Structure formats: structure tokens, C-alpha cells
Amino acid sequence: MNATSTPLLSIRNLSVTFATGRGPFRAVDKVDLDVAAGELVAIVGESGSGKSVAMLAVMGLLPWTATVTADRLSFDGKDLLALTPRERRKIIGRDLSMIFQEPMSSLNPCFTVGFQLREAMKAHLDLDKTARQKRAVELLDLVGIPEPERRLKAFPHQLSGGMSQRVMIAMALACNPKLIIADEPTTALDVTIQAQILDLLLRLQKDSGVGLVLITHDMGVVAETAQRVCVHYAGQQVEMQDTRGLFRDPHHPYTSALLAALPERASGRILPSIPGVVPGLADRPAGCLFSPRCRFATQTCRTIPPPRAGADLGYALCHTPLVDGHPRALKKLEMPA
């Protein structure tokens, strides 16, 4: 890979709005993301903050009630928004693949694992029947499933949760993708199996230069795998930093509070928790969306949407980004209310 090469995936100002019975709902709000080959970027954030929806938008897998807009949504140099559905299908599932949040609901219970794997290859790879079978065996072996020949004949319900998750990963790998979006790929798994799967994904990333987007709520997994982290809150991207920087010096108050609320990082019996909950459709505040829960909130925060800071401050979406835990511009502006 050379330095001037364009990122594999490039997203600018991605927004997704759902038409709902109670009016339009903005689930993803002006999100940016670049992922290069061989890079692992994590997306973290509160449940409902639009992590899955943003990536489903990239895959073109949202229902018709969703309106997707973006200044740029390109993959491997191609503009995904301009592609016809047929051109898009050629890329999705081959060069760009996704591991979904719930393995059980994404495998078809009526067909054997082997059938589903071979079908995935049929659509995208120029292989004959025997070659597909051979590759299916290789894939299960690669994801660490013992006795692959036998497992190929199994139906999804005959596999444990950990095994179906690995079958999902094998499906995602079937056509040698350039980029994999993994949505909570290990959340339902035991830590010992999780460790095996994360090792596998990291090996693919290092050895084959696959790009990875990893959606997770597990800050431990982020710390151990990602090079860069995007933090989402209520549909917005509130911070983006390299992993070490994020854990050492978070710039957005939400990121800072999120890290402080981890029991692993706590010093006392009572954890510094974030009061309240994420705003819903009905109680979206006027200014900064985090202001009702932010301990640094000022009157400005409550009325004026915050600007985005520069790269040195983790692109924090905040009037007064934190540096070493202290609001930066606060002194000049006003004291906390």
C-alpha cells in the first residue's frame, strides 16, 4: 500500500433519516469515516446511537423508510450512491462484506451450513462445484471449527452460538473481501471463544491486508484490537482518535465519561456514572445533544449546537473539548452553570 492510495472506504457527511409514525427520525447525523486497507477502526457508543444503521447504509441494506444522504460514500474508488442496484450487488458480499449483530437471525434455518456457504460463493466466485466444496471446508477450518466436513452438513440450530458466529465469519470471508464490517461479532460469545475469533480477525487484517470496521460496546476489545476509534452519541460522531490517544486523553466529555464509568478503571466502590439516558425523538435538546447529561454543560451548550474541533482535539463535537480532563476554552467563554 502506498501513502497516496485512497482509503478503501470513504464516508463524508453520512446521514440517515427514518420515516416513522411520529415524524422523521434522524438515526445517523453527519458521520465521517475513512478506512484504509489493513486498518482496524472501531465504532463505539451508546445503544441506539446509529452504529449499525450507519454501516447498513454503506451496505445498502436499509428498508425503504430510510433516506440516506452523503457528500461522499465511496468504496474502493467507486461511488456507492451512484451505482445501480445490480452493480452494487456485485461489490456487496464480495469485496465488501458484513458480519451481522445476531448470527442466529442471519443464517437461514432451513439450509445446511455448507449449502449457505456454497451459495454465497456461487454468486460471486467463478468456481465449480467441487472447488466450492473444497473452499467451504477450508473456510470452516480457518475459523477454527473442528471436523469441518461434518459441520458443513449441519443445520444452524445444531451449532452452538460460538460456532454459528464463526460460520457467519466464514461466510463473510468466503469471497476474499477487501473490507469487513463486523457488527458486535463477539458479543454473544464466551471470552475464551471471543479471544479465538478476535485473533482470527486480527490475523486476516495483518496477513491479508483486509480493512476492518468493528462495532462494539466492549472497550476492552477496542483497546486490544483497534488502531482508531469513532465514538457515536445519539446518531452523531462525537469524537475520533487513535486508540492510545483516546484512552489516554479523551477530548469529548461523553468519551471521557464513558471511560470513567468502566469498573476496570474505577478506584472506589461507586462508579462515576453518567446521569440520565440518551435523548429520544421527543426530548432532543436544542443545542448539544449530550448537554442534559454533560457535567461541563454551559448555557451555550444548551442552546447552540457545538462545532467540530480539529484533528488535534479528536474532531470532538463540543464547544469546549477536554484536554487532560479539563474543558479547554471554558475559561475564556464562561464558567460552568
Add this chain to the structure above:
Amino acid sequence: MTPTVPQAVMEAIDLAQSYEVTRGLLAKPATVKAVAGISFALAPRSTLAVVGESGSGKSTLARMLTMIEKPGTGALMIDNVDVADADAGTRRRYRGEVQMVFQNPYGSLNPRQTIGAAIEEPLLVNTSLSAAERRERAIDMMKRVGLRPEHHGRYPHMFSGGQRQRIAIARALVLRPKILVLDEPVSALDVSVRAQVLNLLVELQESLGVAYVFVSHDLGVVRHMADEVMVMYLGRAVEHGPRDAIFDDPRHPYTRALMSATPVADPEAKKERIVLEGELPSPFDPPAGCPFNPRCPLAFDRCRRENPPLEMKSGRMVACWAVD
């Protein structure tokens, strides 16, 4: 044997549970030993955390402790009465002493019942309090868990996951049990909400003196909450002792693998990971000898023949031939 704790609020002695499972039309039914002999003594105002792989029997143990299920064998002592073997009347009397909170804050509440009615229900079933007294007790408990009195008439769908878990905790505590069994109580919650619920549990333990049996697969949470930790594998305790002994110096190879596989939220931490081969063996035919031997990096001959007993070694109970 577990060392006896003076004035334990609950004592489990060799609790076991098996299930008959039919497998397809032709295969003959098989027996799963979901829990194969668990003993512990729970001190008042303390927390015993139970950790272990999926399918290791944690929820089955929790159901026996809360008397939702009668144990297959073994004794469950509450106030020096064996409730495992007791008649229905005695069991009902002690059921109020042990309450349960489930993992899923969505599934454990009836969508057609108001929050107030849900919290008052245990009082209605187990006490002879008047409607006004029940309401008063419910509102008092709601305040303690951080719900507002005006929530009393609302329905579960109007609450967030964290709030629903508060409701479940209020409902479990309204009878003022001595023991609360929590099965993965924070697994479905966001980090920020999880911290709120954990804080609530800490505060309630201090103010009400309730003891917790806390089932969780999240070792960060366990370290934060537990006084004692029990590690289960295939229905057995493989290591059990004070929290710091288990976390600072785990001795059983499975405990070690579990700890080393748990990701640490610190990108600068250096760590060595013990990657285990294979998965939890089928509970239908557990391996001969030590149940961990097919995956154990230290396994030797004896491990494949004899099952190691749970013995006091280095300040904790541990079941492994390789630990002295």
C-alpha cells in the same frame, strides 16, 4: 468442603441438578448434569460472584437458590432450615427471603401490568398488607432505586433498559429478602447505564444489608462487585475463594485462561493470552477424569483418569491435580 461462615444467610451443600433431554425421535433420552455438586456459604451483606462459560450451569444454580426449581440432590440451608427438602408451606415461607433479578429487563416484566402493580405483586402474594400499605411500600422501594412516584401507574414500554432493570430490582427487594440472586443483571445494559445500576446495587447492599449471588461473565464487573468468586466449569466449581486471591493469583488453568482471554480496557497494557483449544465439551458425555482435560494446556495422565476434588490450596478452594 466449604469452610463454614459464621451466621451464613444461605448455605448450599452439594447442590446438583440433572435434566433428561430427548434428542430427536430415534435417539434415546440423555442426561445432562447441569450442576454437579456446588457448595458455598454466603455471609450477610456480602457478594458471591459466579462466573463461567456459557452452559456451565450458572443459571441452573440460580434457579435452585431462588427455589424456582427444586434441587435434584443436596441441601439448601436458609436460617438453618433445609428448604431443598422441605414441604410446600416451608418453601413458600422462605421464598420471600431469596429473590431473583434476570438478565433481560424487557422479558422479565409483564407489558400489560403497570410498574406499581408489578412491584406490589410479591406483596400481594406473600403478605396480608392492605392495598394502601402495599402502595406505600412499593413507592418507598421505587424511591430507593431511583424511580419517581409518578412512575407508579406507567407501563414497562415507557421505560429505558436501565430503568426497567431498576424496576426489576425494586420488585425483587420489596419483600425485603436477605438474599438477592442476580443472573447477568447488567449484561444487556450500556456502559453508562450499567454503572448506574451497579452503583444502585452497592448502595442497596449498604443500606439494606442484603447479600448477593451475582452471576456474570464480565470479569471487570465481577472484580468490582464481588467479595468472593466461584468459577464454574461443566456444572462444577473449579476454583472458589476471596476476590483478590482469584484475580491477583488465579491457580486453576481454566481460571487463568478465562482471565487472560478477557480484554483489558487499556491499550498500553502488555499481556499474554492463553488461547484455549476447542470448546466446552458436550454436557451429555463429559470427558473422563478432570472435565477440563481436553482443553487444558497442563493436562497429564492422571487428569484423564481421575477427577480432582475441590480442595483448599493457597488460600482458596481449587480442583486441579497440578496445583499444590
